Amino acid sequence: MLSLLQAATAGAHPLTGTIAEWVWLVPLLPLLGFIFNGALSLASAYHPGPGDPALDAGDHSHHTHPTPEEHGAAGDDTHAVARHRFATVTSMVGSGVLILSFLLSAAIFFAMRGAGEITAPFVQRYFSWMPVGDLRVDAALQLDQLSMMMTLVVTGVGALIHLFSVGYMQDDPGYPRYFAYLNLFVFFMLLLVLGGNYPLLFIGWEGVGLCSYLLIGFWFSEKANADAGKKAFIVNRIGDFGFLIAMFMIFANMRTLDFTGVQEGAASLPVGGTLVTAICLFLFLGCIGKSAQIPLYVWLPDAMAGPTPVSALIHAATMVTAGVYLIARSSMLFSIAPVAQIVVVVIGALTAIFAASIGLKQWDIKKVLAYSTVSQLGYMFIGVGSGAYVTGLFHLVTHAFFKALLFLGSGSVIFAMHRAYHHSGNHDDAQDMRNMGGLKQYMPVTFGLMWIATLAIAGIPPLSGFFSKDEILGALFARAGHSTIASAHLFGIPGSAWLYFAYLLGLIAAFMTAVYMTRMMIYTFHGPNRTGQKERGHLAEAPWIMTGPLVVLGVLTAIGGWINLPDFAPLGVVGALEHWLDPVLGAPTAHVIAGAGETSASLEYGLVGLAVLIAAGGIALAWTRLEPDTLVPKREAPQEEGFEKVLVNKYYVDEIYDETIVQPVIGISRGLLWRGIDVGLIDGLGVNGSAYFTRFVGWVGSQLQSGQLGTYAWVLVAGVLAVLGAFSIR
Amino acid sequence: MNALLTSIGYSSWILPALLIIPIVGAAVIWLLGARRSRPSGDEVASGVASAPRLIALVTFAVEFVVSLGLWWSFDPASAAWQSVVDLAWIPSWGIRFTIGVDGIAVMMVLLTTFIMLLSVGGSWTSIRARAHSYYALLLILTTGMIGVFLALDLFLFYVMWEVMLIPMYFIIGIWGGDRRIYASLKFFIYTMVGSLLMLVAIIYLGLAARNPATGIASFGYDDILQNARVTSTAAKWLFGAFFLAFAVKVPMFPFHTWLPDAHVEAPTAGSVVLASIMLKLGTFGFLRLAVPLFPTAAMDPTIRGLILGLAVVGIVYGALVSLVQPDFKKLVAYSSVSHLGFVMLGIFALTVQSVQGALMVMINHGISTGALFLLVGMIYERRHTRLIDAYGGIARVVPMFAAALTIVTFSSIGVPGTNGFVGEFLVLIGAFRTQPILTFIATTAVIISAAYLLWAIQRILFNPLDKPENEHIPDLNRRELAIMVPIVAAIIWLGVYPAPVLRRMEGAAEKFVGSVDARRNMLMRGVAEGRR
Amino acid sequence: MLAEALFFSAVLFTIGVFGVLIRRNAIIVFMCVELMLNAVNLTFVAFAQAYGAAGQVFVFFVMTVAAAEAAVGLAIIIALFRHRQTVNLQNINLLKG
Numbered sequence A: 001m002l003s004l005l006q007a008a009t010a011g012a013h014p015l016t017g018t019i020a021e022w023v024w025l026v027p028l029l030p031l032l033g034f035i036f037n038g039a040l041s042l043a044s045a046y047h048p049g050p051g052d053p054a055l056d057a058g059d060h061s062h063h064t065h066p067t068p069e070e071h072g073a074a075g076d077d078t079h080a081v082a083r084h085r086f087a088t089v090t091s092m093v094g095s096g097v098l099i100l101s102f103l104l105s106a107a108i109f110f111a112m113r114g115a116g117e118i119t120a121p122f123v124q125r126y127f128s129w130m131p132v133g134d135l136r137v138d139a140a141l142q143l144d145q146l147s148m149m150m151t152l153v154v155t156g157v158g159a160l161i162h163l164f165s166v167g168y169m170q171d172d173p174g175y176p177r178y179f180a181y182l183n184l185f186v187f188f189m190l191l192l193v194l195g196g197n198y199p200l201l202f203i204g205w206e207g208v209g210l211c212s213y214l215l216i217g218f219w220f221s222e223k224a225n226a227d228a229g230k231k232a233f234i235v236n237r238i239g240d241f242g243f244l245i246a247m248f249m250i251f252a253n254m255r256t257l258d259f260t261g262v263q264e265g266a267a268s269l270p271v272g273g274t275l276v277t278a279i280c281l282f283l284f285l286g287c288i289g290k291s292a293q294i295p296l297y298v299w300l301p302d303a304m305a306g307p308t309p310v311s312a313l314i315h316a317a318t319m320v321t322a323g324v325y326l327i328a329r330s331s332m333l334f335s336i337a338p339v340a341q342i343v344v345v346v347i348g349a350l351t352a353i354f355a356a357s358i359g360l361k362q363w364d365i366k367k368v369l370a371y372s373t374v375s376q377l378g379y380m381f382i383g384v385g386s387g388a389y390v391t392g393l394f395h396l397v398t399h400a401f402f403k404a405l406l407f408l409g410s411g412s413v414i415f416a417m418h419r420a421y422h423h424s425g426n427h428d429d430a431q432d433m434r435n436m437g438g439l440k441q442y443m444p445v446t447f448g449l450m451w452i453a454t455l456a457i458a459g460i461p462p463l464s465g466f467f468s469k470d471e472i473l474g475a476l477f478a479r480a481g482h483s484t485i486a487s488a489h490l491f492g493i494p495g496s497a498w499l500y501f502a503y504l505l506g507l508i509a510a511f512m513t514a515v516y517m518t519r520m521m522i523y524t525f526h527g528p529n530r531t532g533q534k535e536r537g538h539l540a541e542a543p544w545i546m547t548g549p550l551v552v553l554g555v556l557t558a559i560g561g562w563i564n565l566p567d568f569a570p571l572g573v574v575g576a577l578e579h580w581l582d583p584v585l586g587a588p589t590a591h592v593i594a595g596a597g598e599t600s601a602s603l604e605y606g607l608v609g610l611a612v613l614i615a616a617g618g619i620a621l622a623w624t625r626l627e628p629d630t631l632v633p634k635r636e637a638p639q640e641e642g643f644e645k646v647l648v649n650k651y652y653v654d655e656i657y658d659e660t661i662v663q664p665v666i667g668i669s670r671g672l673l674w675r676g677i678d679v680g681l682i683d684g685l686g687v688n689g690s691a692y693f694t695r696f697v698g699w700v701g702s703q704l705q706s707g708q709l710g711t712y713a714w715v716l717v718a719g720v721l722a723v724l725g726a727f728s729i730r
Numbered sequence B: 001m002n003a004l005l006t007s008i009g010y011s012s013w014i015l016p017a018l019l020i021i022p023i024v025g026a027a028v029i030w031l032l033g034a035r036r037s038r039p040s041g042d043e044v045a046s047g048v049a050s051a052p053r054l055i056a057l058v059t060f061a062v063e064f065v066v067s068l069g070l071w072w073s074f075d076p077a078s079a080a081w082q083s084v085v086d087l088a089w090i091p092s093w094g095i096r097f098t099i100g101v102d103g104i105a106v107m108m109v110l111l112t113t114f115i116m117l118l119s120v121g122g123s124w125t126s127i128r129a130r131a132h133s134y135y136a137l138l139l140i141l142t143t144g145m146i147g148v149f150l151a152l153d154l155f156l157f158y159v160m161w162e163v164m165l166i167p168m169y170f171i172i173g174i175w176g177g178d179r180r181i182y183a184s185l186k187f188f189i190y191t192m193v194g195s196l197l198m199l200v201a202i203i204y205l206g207l208a209a210r211n212p213a214t215g216i217a218s219f220g221y222d223d224i225l226q227n228a229r230v231t232s233t234a235a236k237w238l239f240g241a242f243f244l245a246f247a248v249k250v251p252m253f254p255f256h257t258w259l260p261d262a263h264v265e266a267p268t269a270g271s272v273v274l275a276s277i278m279l280k281l282g283t284f285g286f287l288r289l290a291v292p293l294f295p296t297a298a299m300d301p302t303i304r305g306l307i308l309g310l311a312v313v314g315i316v317y318g319a320l321v322s323l324v325q326p327d328f329k330k331l332v333a334y335s336s337v338s339h340l341g342f343v344m345l346g347i348f349a350l351t352v353q354s355v356q357g358a359l360m361v362m363i364n365h366g367i368s369t370g371a372l373f374l375l376v377g378m379i380y381e382r383r384h385t386r387l388i389d390a391y392g393g394i395a396r397v398v399p400m401f402a403a404a405l406t407i408v409t410f411s412s413i414g415v416p417g418t419n420g421f422v423g424e425f426l427v428l429i430g431a432f433r434t435q436p437i438l439t440f441i442a443t444t445a446v447i448i449s450a451a452y453l454l455w456a457i458q459r460i461l462f463n464p465l466d467k468p469e470n471e472h473i474p475d476l477n478r479r480e481l482a483i484m485v486p487i488v489a490a491i492i493w494l495g496v497y498p499a500p501v502l503r504r505m506e507g508a509a510e511k512f513v514g515s516v517d518a519r520r521n522m523l524m525r526g527v528a529e530g531r532r
Numbered sequence C: 001m002l003a004e005a006l007f008f009s010a011v012l013f014t015i016g017v018f019g020v021l022i023r024r025n026a027i028i029v030f031m032c033v034e035l036m037l038n039a040v041n042l043t044f045v046a047f048a049q050a051y052g053a054a055g056q057v058f059v060f061f062v063m064t065v066a067a068a069e070a071a072v073g074l075a076i077i078i079a080l081f082r083h084r085q086t087v088n089l090q091n092i093n094l095l096k097g
Helices: A001-005 A027-043 A053-058 A068-074 A089-116 A145-169 A173-194 A198-216 A223-254 A259-267 A274-290 A299-305 A310-315 A319-329 A340-358 A365-385 A389-424 A444-457 A464-481 A496-527 A544-564 A576-592 A601-625 A642-646 A651-705 A707-728 B002-007 B010-033 B048-074 B103-123 B130-152 B152-176 B178-209 B219-227 B232-249 B259-263 B268-293 B295-299 B301-323 B328-349 B352-383 B399-413 B419-434 B435-444 B447-463 B476-494 B499-524 C004-021 C027-049 C052-084
Strands: A122-132 A135-143 B080-088 B095-101
Touching: A027 A089, A027 A173, A027 B399, A053 B352, A089 A145, A122 B352, A122 B419, A122 B499, A135 A145, A135 A173, A135 A198, A135 A310, A135 B419, A145 A173, A145 A310, A145 A319, A145 A389, A145 A576, A173 A198, A173 A319, A198 A223, A198 A274, A198 A299, A198 A310, A198 A319, A198 B419, A223 A259, A223 A274, A223 A299, A223 B419, A223 B435, A223 B447, A299 A310, A299 A365, A310 A319, A310 A389, A310 B178, A310 B499, A310 C004, A319 A365, A319 A389, A319 A444, A319 B232, A340 A365, A340 A496, A340 A651, A365 A389, A365 A464, A365 A496, A389 A444, A389 A464, A389 A544, A389 A576, A444 A464, A444 A496, A444 A544, A444 A601, A444 B301, A444 B435, A464 A496, A464 A544, A464 A601, A464 B178, A496 A601, A544 A576, A642 A651, A642 C052, A651 B301, A707 C004, B002 B010, B002 B048, B002 B080, B010 B048, B010 B080, B010 B095, B010 B130, B048 B080, B048 B103, B048 B130, B080 B419, B095 B103, B095 B152, B103 B130, B103 B268, B103 B352, B103 B476, B103 B499, B130 B152, B152 B178, B152 B268, B178 B219, B178 B232, B178 B259, B219 B268, B232 B268, B232 B295, B259 B328, B268 B295, B268 B328, B268 B352, B268 B499, B295 B301, B295 B499, B301 B328, B301 B447, B328 B352, B328 B419, B328 B435, B328 B447, B352 B399, B352 B419, B352 B476, B352 B499, B399 B419, B399 B447, B399 B476, B419 B435, B419 B476, B435 B447, C004 C027, C027 C052
Parallel strands: none
Antiparallel strands: A122 A135, B080 B095
16 A cells, blocks of 8 residues: 555655655545544444334333433533543544644655745546546546645644534533544545645545535534535535536546646636636635625535534634635636636625624624635635735634634633633623623633734734735735736726725725634623622633643634735745745736836825725724623624615525525425425326326216117117128229 | 456356246245245244345355455456356247346346345344245346346346236235325336336337248347348337337436335335335336437437426426425435436436446445435334424434434435435536536436425424424344444445456446447438348 | 018017017017027028028028027026016126116
8 A cells, every 4th residue: 555655746846755745645644533432422322223123112211311421412502411431542633633734744745845946736647436437537646836835724723623522512512423523524624625636625625515414403402403404505505506617617528627637628718708708707706605705605604503522623724725725726717817816806805894893883703704714714815815815824824823713712711601601500692792891800811812803804904814814905906006806897997997996895894804813802802890799709711721722723813824925024035925836826917917017116005004094994983982891791692774784684695595595495395396396297187197088088988888778779789780881882 | 366266157157046946945034934924924033034134144144245256256357248147038028038247237246135134134124024025035036137137038027027916916015004005006017007118119120120031039138239120210210119118217307206205115125125126117218229229219319408407407496495494215216216317417418427427326326215214214213204394303312323314314315425416426527528508407307305404404403302202212123233334334435446446347438339330420420221 | 472471570679679679578588589580580581582492501500509598598598487477587797886
């Protein structure tokens, strides 16, 4: 097996013979973790039934007192049950495989840095997956600068979140099942970023959707959680439909689905042609589903029903960024489809502002962060859509840091609130900010770290979010002036107009971001505490296994900007990330912005200053205008009115979708298709109808058999006369 | 392994053995069991059923193990029929007993023996009366089905086709649910109508291929392929006759309404066999007979367009109707209509990828839908209801069952990594090259299939456990676990490494696509009207 | 001579046919059947007169068959009467269906 793997490498590559040959172990480790933890989970919950189930009528003795494992394999949100008996080994294996995977990825990264100039990807083919005619899809991993970057993010942030989960989920009866699913998720995500062709990427793509389903609905005894998981999967599937069509188009025209093959094929496609535009638009449909853009974002806020570390990992740092990665990976196609790029940028910008506006009025702390994620994803799509691939990916990385920090921080808060409520037997909503307030005195470390993240997401220098967000807006502005996109037209309007419009939306969204994030911090940590007398005494900082990863993420959030400093930065390496990704993304980026001059320094400083001003202004506005003292706990809170009500109810989008799409589909299927056509028309008229007709004919025939001899005699005579007559006439 | 097989002369006796072993088993069961069976009484509890079901299990196990050799003995590189046995049967009518396999038949036979073995396990405790008849009928049914896959003489094909109907009729009619008489009659008559027309067509073909010197008809498959002289209008009618017979079996919209009733009313193993294998006989008929014998008629633009249209309608319609079914078995039945629509789309789109995809869907659907019916049967034995609303939250009580059902659901939806994805992907990517718009419509079914299955398992497994009668359901016992493990293994294996299977069917698939194209080209080059 | 005899037997035959068709009493129907048979006999004898003795041979056959048929038929009618207490043909529809 090992020789098979090592012989599978193609040709002489600078990485041949290095530790990079072991890249297959990076996704394999989490898979082994899944198998191990999954087996543990099933083994601890399974009680074999009797040989003859029908005779089981009386024997329920072993089920009258279900053990905690049975509850837990079962999705009860019953915290504070005893620790699962396999908790220790699960923690070690579950987090261990992630840490090992990260260390291996880091080692491969250093090998890549040391191997000198790597211009071609390092592809390892293991076996032939679907060989049919001229379709040759292999199980192949592709290691290049882009996939390496993503792998580091996934395994790194993933490892931190696994460690956090050890603390957060410690009392959950479904502990091994949780880690099994989480490991499986990381496996699929790594397949997604390391896959060497579109179908393999698609395995990862749908696989993370599958794990998302399982994890969102982790506490499935609540209908709302199960609903949320189902909604996520189905809405994702709408996007996957687009992805599939794009793959079919690619294969039909290029006869290959490998990234290297598509790269070559793309070179011969006409720029701006209908084919490549269609392919890109369908790929983007996939991204809209997976990365929660308008109009398919509706699953992400509901996905907050899952455990908070899941929200951090899947719905902030990794799965939702898969769409951004896909566009970067398909940059050779997007760069020659300017119309598609306009669509990407505009939808990204609209999403950014739309979601930010909803975030202004949400009371659940996780919902604020969820809408914030949707909004920030919009920014990433502005980045990659405008052909500034590195910039979009840079924001992906920094967002992974600060959004994970924010989610995990909120997880610590929720953890503390749950603990406090549990002590007093309270059943209030532990996630509603109206029940929080003044937590900075009880959770100072979390408080400090979350402020760092808030400043980063608002875009305050020198934190990472400032650099990435500013670069996106700056790149967008530059391309609005001069690029292939600016020269194209969508619905008759020139691309530059669209791009400037998107820039404006981006600025407004940045303002809103600063406002709602500050609002969140104020209501949660500042002001008086609204949790309640009895609970207050139990509010405390989370254990170090949870706060530790927060600190690491805090450091990354603070200094993460250094990986891609702009040229006006006073110190540090300029554009390290851009230089790293140049072999993969340099050519497509250059193609889009071909011929543009350098932005003047004054203009650059002006734009940066404007961005910082907007961010600071947002924070200031929220700080001065919001009064946490006037808030009351959730159960006493008044109903919202007017436009605020619309925002709280997220513009009623879910209700609109339900009324216009879901109910009509079900109604037509039940009324027209099933009862009408199937039972009524085909079965009723056709099948049973023909049966009735046959029996009717038989009934008519049977009427002739009257039993009346007289009739028979008449018919006999008449027949004889007829025959004689026929003979005599002839 | 191949050396071992050749040393025992495997190829020469394997195919007749596959037909004879089940009959021997049936005879043994009947002889031993007929005396001990009483008209009433619980045979499982009293132990009367032990002998028949054990004999059946052993027979099917032997059959499966013996058939496994086909995996190695089959030579993918050769285009000829393999393991052929050719005996004279009724010489004066030109009927010979000819059986042989190609890649498609090999995989179908393996699927059959695998599923039959599992279905005996599924019937172990659910058949509680007249068990000996039941197991004997299952065995005879197996011979019929394998006979259809192996037959290379059209008359033999027809005989085996009819041999399948009678055991199935009895299985549904005697051991079925409440409306079993209606369901079994409907199934029998519906299928028979099509088959009778097919008989007429077969006789016509046999006569058309008669040896000009002796005047004796010939029903051999290769013979008819080479020599039958049929006018093009007659070819259209003959194709129509075959089409009707197979379209009912597939089942294609609008000939599908027998399926929900038959599936719901049949006992567990009946449903499993019906879904896993008997539906494939319809598509197999298209692949082996209808299209290769009449390629011009099949590829005539109106006819082909009609069939493709019906296939896509079936895909979407089946999925939408599944969405609103209250009975889980009916939901799975309609989902079969949807899946088999993919197969028809793959066959008539006529590219190598789509045909291979169609074959993979046939195998995968057999495994995953068979598994779904087995699981439904298991839960039915415990709670005696198939209504989805009667359940809710039972994953807490039966975690192993929940895990199995979830995995099989994902296979049915076609999540990559499971077998379901490979087939659907190949069909769609192949069909897109020749039928882009229809493929576009068909791909929307991936969304709907996720919707109906996930909604169904949510209402069964998840949600609050609010009904007290669900609180004490026993989990899968060891036998049931032993049934599900090979299925899950097959699901994952075929999803991750389908290449060996694809390789074995490659020859037959390419031959199918190539021969249709070749014949069409031959005719388009202006060969005289009198030749097909 | 021949023509008159044939005409006479035709008339007798027709009367017999109408009787079978119209009369309700089973015994009367039988009598009419006998009338038909005798009309046929008359036809045979008339032809025998004209063409040879073979016709008279047929008369014997017909008479024998008529006698047997009368015996069996009357037995059936008696059994029917015992069962149904009537010989009115319009009321007897045991052959129905």
